[in-house]
Amino acid sequence: MPKALSQVSKGTILRRRLTFAATAACLGLPSSGAAVEQFADNPPTATVERPGSAAGPMAMSPEAPLVPSAGGEAFWAATIDYVDAKIFNPRTGMEDKVRLRAYQGPGVDPDYPFVAPTISLFPGETFRITLDNRLSADDSSCGEGHNKSNEPHCFNSTNLHAHGLWVSPSGNSDNVLLRINPGVKFQYEYNIPADHPAGTYWYHPHLHGSTALQVSSGMAGALIIRGTRLPSVGQTGDVDTLLRHEDGTAFHERVVLLQQIPYACYDASGRIKTDPPVDDAGAWVCDQGETGTIERYGAPVGSDGQPIGPDQFGNGIWKASGRYTTINGRTIPTFAGATAGRIERWRLIHAGVRDSISLGFQKTRPAEIASAVSAAYTASTPEERAAFVDQVCDGTNIAQHALAEDGHTRDRLVEQTKSTLHPGYREDVLVVFPTPGIYCIVDGDLPATGTASQQVKSRQLLGFIEVGQGPGTGGLSAAAYLKQELISAAARFMPPDIGQTVIADIDQGLLLSAFQSHRAIEPQEVTGKQTLAFRIDTSVSPPNFQIGSLDEKDAGVDLRPYDPARVDRVLRLGGVEEWRMKSLFAGHPFHIHVNPFQIVEILEGTKDVSGFEPDNKSPYARLKGVWKDTLFISGSNRTFVLRTRYQRYIGDFVLHCHILDHEDQGMMQNVRIALPDGHGGVAPSHH
Known part of the structure; x- marks a missing residue:
């Protein structure tokens, strides 16, 4: 067992706050001299008011025993304003000062105020969230000359999207066509249906023109629907009711909010400062005492009409910047509290805008590490970051088991060695660390065709996990150990009329048929067809971001950028359609x-x-039959076939690319679900 773990008790590990220097010591690395706290924990928990509840205000712990919701109302209020904070920069071993737009409300961590708190809700509740926009009305991006809908603009105006929630898109519900200007306070109302799937969702701004800038600023938080419904014959339940220890508490939960915050400092000409100076490919730097901000799209233009320096958004920018993906606001943090043989549920949320992530867990190498590695720890180039991973981590990802995609429980646990996440994705995985020690969280290699940036991506470190002594897995594989533990949980917690079925499913292949979020759509249910095509027209400057349809030969037709006054698709409530894209x-x-x-x-x-x-080695392997709300459409040789039901809700909403600067520049469509007219069509709309 590593020295760092042999000298401290589990309780001490849970209490202490690790520093950069302490992490280096755990790995046998020389300290850089920096002493910056990078202890990883779940994001802060929003204190949600539930009037009339015996519990009063609830900062819900995921380890609390399951308590069924009786419905009722839940409230949370947040201001939107600038916050002054710090983000650790491993390249310098120092903290960079930043000034970012953020949600502020009960439960926010003052040490990481740009990380929005996690909101936990129950099916059947009505959630009222009040947003008070206190950003400055003096917004130069919103004045004269900024009235083109697909030109990023109005960075201090906002709204709210509950990404993935199955709720109404109209009125003051999940209506992303609303605009909350500075000085305006507005209350959203989400009526969470009693049959809403339990799972991992998230919330973020969604005002066309300012979405990418605000989400990149850190305006994003986890939104979790907690499940308490046991399965029964003929009725599926929530997998949360199965994932419990002997005493009834839930498996240990890690909420992992992955963010990519492209803060920058500028010189007198407005050019982003880089190292080397005046090098568009140089890593971004802030001099001592300077504050990094996110205030614009595009680079300033010189007297010759050409951009001065790099843009703050756009293809290739994140990789070139040298910035680091953060976890819950921390850079290369260390998670503590894990023990060998204890099953953990990791809720992974890609709340970034650009860079795809391939997350895996590797044991650190036990051998002494050369002093030169400390320089690699502070690496900025992709080559240096990859070299550090190779020297510190053993190169073999341990098994993880995919439980849910975008909040929707799979029909089975699927063994994998990495979780590939594109912007907007969520994945719940079950992880059991087999032995004590220090583990790396590695963002692995991806080919250019497998990334949202369309660039080759080399491996880099995301963080560490300290795993203490525990019961271990008894030499069993991860799959065999999970089967053993889940069968025990099913025997203990499942109702008698369904218990044996659940046990048999788990035994036959880690099947979860009693917990599936949705009934599969059969071909005979399909009532209509849709096609969709994405294209970037690079023959014009700036490029034209378009969505259209496909003809019978899969060529693009009706390709055009977003028009807020145009409804691109009218769909019939109750319809079931197959989409080809x-x-x-x-x-x-x-x-x-x-x-x-x-x-x-x-x-x-x-x-x-x-x-x-x-x-099957495809990046899309083992997705057949899976339910999602976000899917990476890539490769001109690939065709994606999806099916969906238009259930319960009517109104106007959008579909779009979740590379959010693409969306802000026009890669979006308006969609309307309308009542049927009784003759196979839709009833006329009042719009």
């Missing part, structure tokens, strides 16, 4: 609001690569 240029995470979709097939030519074949 492609990307004609680059890759784009497709996201649609309100109703999730089921993946039917993902074709490379004529071959379906979404299946469960043991030798």
Whole structure:
């Protein structure tokens, strides 16, 4: 066992706050001299008011025993304002000062005020969230000359999107067509249906023109629907009721909010400061005493009409910046409190705008590490970051088991060695660390075709996990150990009329049929068809970001940028449709609001690569039948076939690319679900 763990008790590990220097010591690395707290914990928990509840205000702990919700109302209020904070920069071993737009309300951590707190809700509740926009009305991006809808603008105006929630898109519900200007206070009301799937969702701003800038500023938080419904014969339940220890408490939970915050400092000409200076490819730097900000799209223009220096958004910018993906506001943090053999539920949320992430867990190498590695720890280039991973981490990802995609419980646990996340994705995975020690959290290699940035991505470190002594797995594989523990939980907690079925499913292949969020859509249910195509027209400057449809030969038709006054698709309430979609240029995470979709097939030519074949190496393997709300549409040789139901809600909402600067520049469509007219069409709208 590593020295750092042998000298401290589990309780001490849980209490202490690790520093950069302490982490280096754990790994046998020389200290850089920095002493910056980077102890990882879950994001702060929003203190949600529930009037009339015996519990009063609730800062809900995921380890609390399951308590069924009786419905009722829940309230949270947040101001939107600038916060002054610090983000640790491993490249310098120092903290960079930043000034960012953020949500502020009960539960926010003052040490990381740009990280929005986690909101936990129950099915059947009415959640009222009040936003008070206190940003300055003096917003130069919102004045004369900034009235083009697909030109990023109005950075101090905002609204709110509950990403993935199955709620109404109209009125003061999940209405992203609203605009909350500075000085305006507004209360949203989300009526969470009693049959809403339990799972991992998130919330963030969604005003067209300012979405990317505000989400990049850190305006994002986890939104978790806590499940308390036991399954029964003929009725599925929430997998939360199964994932419990002997005493009834939930498996230990890690909420992992992954953010990519492109803060920058500027010289007198407005150019982003870089190292080396005046080098567009140089890593971004802030001199001592300076404060990094996110205040613009585009670079300033010189007298010759050409940009001065790099842009703050756009393709390739995040990689070139040298900035680091943060976890719950921390850079390369250390998680404590894990023990060998204890199953953990990791709720992974990609709340970034640009860079794709391939997250895995590796044991650190036990051998002494050369003193030169400390320089690699502060690396900024992709090559240096990869070298550090190779020297510190053993290169073998331990098994993790995918439990849910975008909040929707799978029909089975799926063993994998990494979780690939594109902007907007969420994935719940079960992880059991087999032995004590220090583990790396590694963001692994991805080919250019597998990333939202369309750039080759080399491995880099995201953080560490301290794993203390525990019961271990008894030499069992992760799959066998999970099967053993889940069968025990099913025997203990499942109702008698369904218990044996749950046990048999787990025993036969870690199946979760009693906990599936949705009933599969059969071909005979389909009542209509839709097609969709993404394209970036690079023949014009700036590029034209478009969505359209496909003809019978899969060529793009009606490709055009967003028009806020145009309804692009009118869908019939109660309809069930099959969508065929492609990307004609680059890759784009497709996201649609309100109703999730089921993946039917993902074709490379004529071959379906979404299946469960043991030798399937496709990045889309083992997604067949899975329900999602965001899917990376990539590769001109791929065709994606999805099915969805238009249930319960009517109104106007959007679909778009979740590379949010693409969305702000026009890669979005308005969608309307309308009442049927009784004759196979839709009733006329008052709009």
